[in-house]
Amino acid sequence: MVIHYYHEHSNHIGVMHVLSLMRDKFWAIKGNAAVRRVLSRCIRCRRAHGKVIEQLMADLPPDRMELGKPPFYCNGVNLFGPFFVKRGRAQIKHWGVIFTCLNMRAIHLEEASNLKSDSFISVFRRFLARCGQVKTVRCDCGTNIVESRKVLDSSYEFLVENKVPNELPRCWVEFIFNPPGASHFAGAWEQLIGTVRRVPDIVIGTQQLDY
Ligand SMILES: [Zn+2]
Structure with a gap:
């Protein structure tokens, strides 16, 4: 007492x-x-x-553990930015796109000139041309990526229906979308976006760059 x-x-x-x-x-x-x-x-x-009880972590998704596969076999992708770019006297926005290999955490950077699906498809084609065979791509539910997946799926089906295939099944890429609002699912590549951004933020600062 x-x-x-x-x-x-x-x-x-x-x-x-x-x-x-x-x-x-x-x-x-x-x-x-x-x-x-x-x-x-x-x-x-x-x-x-009082000490807060720590959250139990779930098992890692299987594509974080695809050992012995080539780089960029399983990927995470996300857009970051915008970066302001000078065109004539106007100022336009460009976005960076980061692809992360989920096994070895290698990154591949691309540039998207807008947030539309055709821009993302171009980015994705450039990525595939450089980094080769890809099995899965994990991403958030960004409308441009969701839309791109639909376009890619329908073109794939069209090609299969018209018997172009043989080589095609190897080109099949599975998109896995994180639940909406669950940005913690994307920790593996959000972290790398932070690392990537740190350099231009310091070097460029408030300067205006052209394309
Ligand atoms: Zn007390």
Whole structure:
């Protein structure tokens, strides 16, 4: 009761302070431990300073663990920006596109001139031309990527229906979309965007660059 009294009347202050206030009048045997024990049970202190339980992490998705595959076999993709670019006297926006290999975390950077699906498809074609066989691409539900997937799917089906194939099944790329609003699903490449952005942010600063 004495410890409680001093603790509450000093507005829930810490162990050593309570001990020193108390020692003006009382000498508690094994005081330190006693104060600690009482304070550890104080509900208001536990609410204010208690340790939060850590979130359990789910298993990594299987494509983070595709060992022995070529680089960029399983990817994450995201857009970042915009970067302001000078065209004549106008100022237009350009976006960066980052592809990340989910195994070895290599990155491939591209540039998108707008947020439309045709621009993304061009980016994706340039990426495939350089980095070869791709199995999966993970991304968020950006409208340009969702739209691009539809276009790619329908053109793929068209080619299969018209018997162009043989080589085609190897070109099939599976898009896996993260749930909307779950940006923590994309931690692997959001982190790398931060790293990529750091350099131009410092080097370019507020300068205006042309294309
Ligand atoms: Zn307290």
